Amino acid sequence: MSFPPGDMVAAVGTHLHFQRLERLLHERHLELGDRVHLNSTGSQLYLMVKLPGDRGVVLSQSRLGHALVWLIVDPVLGSEPSIWPLDTSSEVLVDAIHAHATARLAGAPVAxxxxxxxxxxxxxxxxxxxxxxxxxxxxxxxxxxxxxxxxxxxxxxxxxxxxxxxxxxxxxxxxxxxxxxxxxxxxxxxxxxxxxxxxxxxxxxxxxxxxxxxxxxxxxxxxxxxxxxxxx
Known part of the structure; x- marks a missing residue:
């Protein structure tokens, strides 16, 4: 019996993690409704909260130097990306993307x-x-x-x-x-x-x-x- 290669197993695990994040974001922040979108096609896997004008606040995994991290980016020019360690809890990640998204929707600073x-x-x-x-x-x-x-x-x-x-x-x-x-x-x-x-x-x-x-x-x-x- 052959086993799938390690990179395939890791990719499946990452995809399942993003699915859990999507569910948790819906559960903890119902008011975001259908703005929550999980992009699982193509080469880039990310979770987005859609904003007006085809924009959005995006949570993804990214490699910066030698470290793999969680990265939250919003479309406001001049804003810094929010970087979190890979072992950050799912609750913190979905609350962070919620904080950025609700601020942009309200036209207010991030809380x-x-x-x-x-x-x-x-x-x-x-x-x-x-x-x-x-x-x-x-x-x-x-x-x-x-x-x-x-x-x-x-x-x-x-x-x-x-x-x-x-x-x-x-x-x-x-x-x-x-x-x-x-x-x-x-x-x-x-x-x-x-x-x-x-x-x-x-x-x-x-x-x-x-x-x-x-x-x-x-x-x-x-x-x-x-x-x-x-x-x-």
Whole structure:
């Protein structure tokens, strides 16, 4: 008895996975109705939520460099693709494509935390929301999902944030670039890039927040609310 080759078995398994995602998207988000479409013909397998004008938000598997990932792309120019690890749960994937699709249908921004490519709210997504409300351009949030894209939209590349860096937000206002992070050992850290010196400098949080200087470089997480860090 001969067995099918491994690539054929993998292709069938992937197709069955997409069928499960299609069913789950219908079950969890009934309001999308007949907008949900599974493309199973041709060489490209993908799940789409159709938008007006022959456009759609698409979930597919894609190889970026050496890694196979889940990729969510919507048709809005300037938007970043949303990249998720291959072991991301089906519930997260269908909720992510739903968040992007419903935002585009309503003509509204993608809701937090999905707009930051995160599936759960955290101090980092709250900080990103507060900074965005203050007119600061949030470039990156790395918390639960540490995968993100860089480079041109038509040819994205994958970066995986190092877990040793802790959870962080990267933001820019004019030519000032800031990284705000939380590390288990020291709490809040704020680092700022000085374009004139072309160097990074660490902000003295104790002094900046009107407190005494601390022996450690950060500020304990429980001592400072997220809104205070956003104001700073």
């Amino acid at each position: 937090s935390p999905w707009r930051w490519h995160e599936s759960e709210r955290s101090d980092m997504t709250e900080l990103a929301d507060l900074l965005s409300e203050r007119g600061v351009h949030v470039q990156r949030v790395a918390a639960g999902n540490r995968y993100f894209a860089y480079g041109p939209r038509y040819e994205p590349k994958l970066h995986i944030a190092d877990g040793r860096e802790g959870a962080y937000v990267e933001a820019r206002l004019s030519d000032i670039f800031v990284r705000v992070s939380i590390k288990a050992s020291v709490g809040w850290l704020v680092d700022m890039y000085d374009p004139e010196r072309e160097a990074w400098t660490r902000v003295d949080l104790g002094g900046s927040l009107g407190r005494r200087r601390l022996p450690t470089p950060g500020m304990p997480r429980a001592d400072v609310p997220v809104s205070r860090i956003a104001d700073l």
